[in-house]
Amino acid sequence: MAKYLLLKHYRGAPAPANCVPMDRWTPKEISAHVQYMQDFAARLEKTGEFVDAQALAPEGTWVRYDGEGRPPVTDGPFAETKDLIAGWMVIDVDSHERAVELAGELSAAPGAGGEPIHEWLELRPFLSAPPTITE
Template sequence: MKYLLLKHYRGGPTPVVDYEPMDRWAPEEVDEHIRYMNEFAARLQETGEFVDAQALAPEGTFVRSDGQGRPPVTDGPFAETKDLIAGWMVIDVESWDRALELAGELSAAPGPGGTPIREWLELRPFLTEPPTVTE
């Protein structure tokens, strides 16, 4: 079953987590964090559980139809917000328990001083077709 892991960046002037926002980390701490994520993905590629992953730039915008064919565009999200999606990973695993195990491991990526940041990750199963009833 496929699952989406959403990596939320929770920073801003008042972080809502127990670690410093990444923009305050030393360059080598950022490098180590990214190395951990890449090694995690590589290990899952070897087991066949990795599907895809991508980091997202902090720039972006919100778009919503106005019903007139001209979608209004708003500013944001901004890196200064307290919560924005920093990236995602898709995994394909045998069970919910395995998905939880991997999410917990990814949550322990290193942060300042090499200490695991234990960040919250959003774990979502992909919507699948309901079983077909046949008679």
């Protein structure tokens, strides 16, 4: 088994021409989208492939170490930015091919008008072990 992170981007990667931004969806369309995500996770729980998932709020804060012990804090990210991570899901699957299959299925979540949104999902494997140096 290998763990993968599926990053759900909002308005990030190139969107299909018929893509309607989520802030213009009706409450019913948003509910249908969320229900699809919950049903998807529930199905993966039954197969043992679901690990965890979480939606993220659009507001946040950037923090970094400044060398003085007082980390500078900056507002952001903002929903108006080109790329915003809207949420994530961790899956534990037998192969990269299965991870790609599930990411493609998740990409078909419904959006405006109930049509699949065909969103891009970033699929990232967890680092399983640090590289070994051999001489």
